[in-house]
Ligand code: FES
């Protein structure tokens with residue numbers, strides 16, 4: 001059995017027939033072909049699959065594609081506009097907030113929401129807001145610095 | 158040996174060139190590979206720790222829609238997974254790609270289902286019927302040694318795979334006889350599960366027309382994968398196999414090894430003449446990635462009246478798991494025993510290791526690999542000794558440090574290693590200063606009066622990087638050389654492509670190696686391309702582990718740079734009609750001494766090398782070189798770390814208040830990248846001290862098989878770290894680099910464990926085995942209060 005779904009991802013409209021059990025993250029990666037969103041655990045602990053779904057940072061391994069019918073989605077591929085990196089992306093680059101890069105797309109999307117909630121976050125707020133995103137490489141030190149960089153840059157605009 | 162002389166980019170915190178693709182979601186990891194006609198594999202795994210395989214019935218799975226094929230050990234025509242390191246009298250149990258006859262750990266692959274989609278393959282895997290006859294299991298390496306313990310293999314009595322010793326037994330016994338004080342400590346270095354955030358994955362694609370097999374795999378060493386798989390497992394010429402390790406999302410050792418899944422996928426791709434992909438679910442990573450550590454150890458340290466160490470005796474039961482993973486025997490032997498002198502003058506050491514088979518997942522190298530185990534036992538024992546002797550732990554360390562030896566005379570330990578260069582006290586002094594050690598001790602004193610339990614932990618550590626040289630490794634049982642390759646290919650425009658045998662899975666080689674090259678040639682980094690991870694492009698190389706890429710891989714690149722520069726100089730001299738000796742190479746051009754107007758740029762010389770219109774008599778056209786660097790010795794980075802923690806005696810919760818790391822990794826190409834590696838290493842080390850534990854039940858069920866049960870460090874549990882460095886160049890490679898990939902992990906575990914135990918001193922608690930979870934601390938405090 002399949003069901004029809006339609007959603008807008010990074011401004012483009014998609015329509016497909018999918019199995020009802022298909023996870024949203026698999027839909028995005030396998031069906032739509034946007035592989036920037038990663039799967040680190042498929043059990044909602046690591047945050048590598050974080051996307052923005054109707055304005056909320058959501059772990060896409062924990063949502064069925066059919067639940068996202070009609071949704072507005074932004075993935076890591078939709079963050080830079082006209083070849084211009086988003087300040088969060090810039091922050092990760094400037095402050096060496098990534099090593100292997102596997103957690104990075106999810107981490108960046110989680111930071112996107114973090115900075116909406118806390119435009120001037122303290123270190124404790126940053127750390128608390130990111131506790132659902134695991135990084136095995138950086139020890140989080142430079143991720144915190146990257147968020148601080150982005151917050152400053154965004155406040156300055 | 159040539160010396161790197163660059164000043165501009167070598168040592169600069171250059172932003173990473175690989176980042177733009179990662180921060181925009183355009184990395185290319187194995188799971189992103191999609192091929193026409195690609196199928197997906199799902200594995201049927203043993204739910205038992207130990208059982209006889211009575212029957213595997215694939216028929217119901219074959220009936221599942223979308224299932225393409227089901228294979229068991231009976232179908233598979235491949236060799237056993239080989240072990241690449243032999244020890245004297247070792248017994249090597251055969252490790253099949255799919256279990257046959259018996260299963261020996263939970264998660265061992267029993268059958269594979271190939272489906273049109275990953276979902277169909279999983280449906281099929283659920284439908285396979287396997288009949289087991291359960292047998293008793295054993296997960297503890299010491300219990301596995303008991304007479305009457307469950308036997309994994311009929312021909313390996315008492316599950317003892319090897320017995321290995323190092324050091325001088327007689328001298329050590331004498332030291333203990335005449336000791337003024339002996340400090341003894343039984344301890345466990347618990348099992349860890351690596352958990353790179355990218356799960357292991359592979360895509361195998363066999364081309365029936367040519368017989369070529371291409372394997373994309375999450376590997377730290379594509380050539381090692383190719384050699385072992387082609388020659389030992391699949392029985393095909395290496396020339397018919399190409400291994401590509403594209404962007405790889407962290408390894409920490411776990412992606413060095415050849416695993417069942419890629420072997421099965423490669424074989425199935427040939428059988429089906431279709432590409433086969435497999436990507437681990439996280440649960441499968443827990444079950445079948447090689448685990449780390451898992452030692453049960455007794456340590457005794459002997460002291461004279463003045464607090465000087467006179468002897469060290471170590472007995473370890475090392476858990477190897479059910480089969481030998483690729484380099485398993487090496488880790489608790491040569492990467493462990495030779496580290497037992499640490500940074501201390503210890504006249505006599507004797508260490509015995511029993512390598513034990515148990516009904517658990519195979520254990521192999523995990524970040525640090527043997528060195529963290531050695532460092533933990535030494536540093537924990539130093540703290541215990543300080544307590545017993547009534548001296549400050551930092552002072553006890555200082556009294557026993559090896560004196561500086563930076564002049565090229567190595568320091569010979571009693572356990573085989575001769576350290577390359579070292580000056581240990583400045584790092585300790587600086588770490589104490591940065592952490593405000595004296596003040597922290599006063600605050601601790603004050604706090605204790607008010608029921609506030611502050612703990613301060615110190616460790617001074619040494620590590621061994623860039624395992625070498627190959628001849629010695631060979632004599633100690635290595636099935637591989639330990640050199641590295643570096644090829645430099647100069648193009649007619651002067652742009653350079655470098656092919657390195659090292660592999661980057663987070664280390665940033667595309668940046669650091671480009672810095673090295675640009676610096677040496679005086680050309681912009683934009684003109685330098687670094688290629689790695691593809692056996693069809695790079696020369697045979699050994700890959701990345703043991704913090705070897707910069708010191709061994711970088712040196713191989715430097716050798717090739719020296720060769721192309723030497724040829725370039727000849728061409729330039731010829732074009733300038735000058736003597737070679739009269740040329741200086743600076744800022745990307747050769748100029749004649751004394752007449753700076755007479756010059757030829759790197760680009761002009763490169764172009765002439767390919768035009769070949771005007772080359773010195775008899776010179777071949779072209780400009781490229783390949784080199785293999787086989788270092789004369791390991792390098793020995795070292796340092797001192799200090800942690801300050803607060804333990805809540807009511808809840809057992811530990812808060813890490815401050816973490817200071819002063820490391821000496823020799824010369825540094827990119828300090829930003831090195832700091833980053835130290836940060837990540839610290840987090841993993843803290844993880845072992847406080848949270849992480851791959852718990853098996855006594856009979857071999859893995860109880861920590863998800864990220865809910867296995868506590869990886871999170872952002873809100875860690876502080877920001879303070880890092881600094883002292884610089885003692887290594888004399889064993891031309892770059893003076895020692896290696897930085899594992900120092901944090903090695904040092905942080907004992908530092909934090911020591912801090913927590915120090916906090917608990919008022920309760921008379923002298924030791925708790927890691928991880929120091931709230932539960933264990935609370936129980937210890939509660940027991941102490943009774
Ligand atoms: S993949 Fe979704 S949280 Fe890990």
Ligand code: FES
Nearest residue numbers: 099103135136137
């Ligand atoms: S950068 Fe590797 S997991 Fe975060």
